[in-house]
Amino acid sequence: MNATDTRERILGRMFQDIHKNGFQGLRADRVIADLGITKGALYHYFPSKDAIGLAVIDELIEPSYLQFFRGLEDVDEHPIDLLQKHLQWLANKATPDEIHLGCPLNNLVQEMSPINESFRLRLKVVMDGMINYTTKALERGIRNGQVKADADCAAVAGFMVAGMEGAYGVAKVLMSVVSFHRNIQQLVNYLESFRA
């Protein structure tokens, strides 16, 4: 068991615990007991509970969320196709468990934004990234004649991201994968209306 393994095992379980209980509901004692390690190991890698939360955002949440959106810059496919495919992919991969626990990004946003500015700023970077990469992709679509010329790309991009988070949130309290699928489909239809 080398060093990075332990650190990543800790981060992974912390992520899971935060995903279910929220950051304020995270109990470091519970996680380390679960991992079969001790406080010595934990505080060897992380100076504080806050540092754990920020590391989870930086090292797990941010990369996984921005991967797709960054990729929008490197392909030439129709941007609306790409976005619709991504939405369908999200809908198809969503298990009941994932739906019940909600979107990790959205969860942290709602919980932490008003009470911890360090958290909010990092979460804002992720959200901004999702919106801005989408905006750029749609603008490229306009230049290529694939997207309606009069589309307000920033507004459409922002609404798509908001719609995604809203879909996760509603499905979470309803505990309904069906509701999630429905709302994602409405978003797909919404995007369709901007096709040139």
Add this chain to the structure above:
Amino acid sequence: MNATDTRERILGRMFQDIHKNGFQGLRADRVIADLGITKGALYHYFPSKDAIGLAVIDELIEPSYLQFFRGLEDVDEHPIDLLQKHLQWLANKATPDEIHLGCPLNNLVQEMSPINESFRLRLKVVMDGMINYTTKALERGIRNGQVKADADCAAVAGFMVAGMEGAYGVAKVLMSVVSFHRNIQQLVNYLESFRA
């Protein structure tokens, strides 16, 4: 100072504290110190912290959220007009402070749904109410020839609610009233597309 006054003063401040810090972040001690009362008063009216949270949902959140949606049954106006007006009203009344703190309903949904079934069920009642009253209003609109006959009313209603919550959530992390206005406007446009 009569009894109901004290109870309502407690509930009001608890709501404020929960609105900012979340239920898990709620500190009863902080609130009672702020109110200038003691634990005796608090536990005279509420048996536990959970009871406080549930009372906040039942007595403050549920009525304020469902008031408009229940009202959809009692009027004959074009349902899409009513919904659009409500959205505009939400957008206009939203202060930066409200946006930064987020939607109280959405906040509790994201935080409490996976960890407390009593909370989730009460929050689900509110969300279901919003969606179902909206669905009925749209169905009435179809019968009256005001809404496109082929509209999937339940899907549209669900998406409107999800869009609202999504708009609140994104605006919260971005700390942007402008983002909120934009997304609400997109929702208004979305509803417009179902006008007969």
Add this chain to the structure above:
DNA sequence: ACTTGTGCATACCAACTAGTATGTATACAT
């Protein structure tokens, strides 16, 4: 006048929780 219930205040506690201080085994460099 006397009991009873209401509406609190005061003092206290047990459990939890993030964080620390200290020790130590192992690897690795010199």
Add this chain to the structure above:
DNA sequence: ATGTATACATACTAGTTGGTATGCACAAGT
């Protein structure tokens, strides 16, 4: 061989937090 940094384990603490036990002033009923 020896110093040194790494990677933990153990034991402990200080502060917090929800909750309780008890007492008491006061109003209302009888």
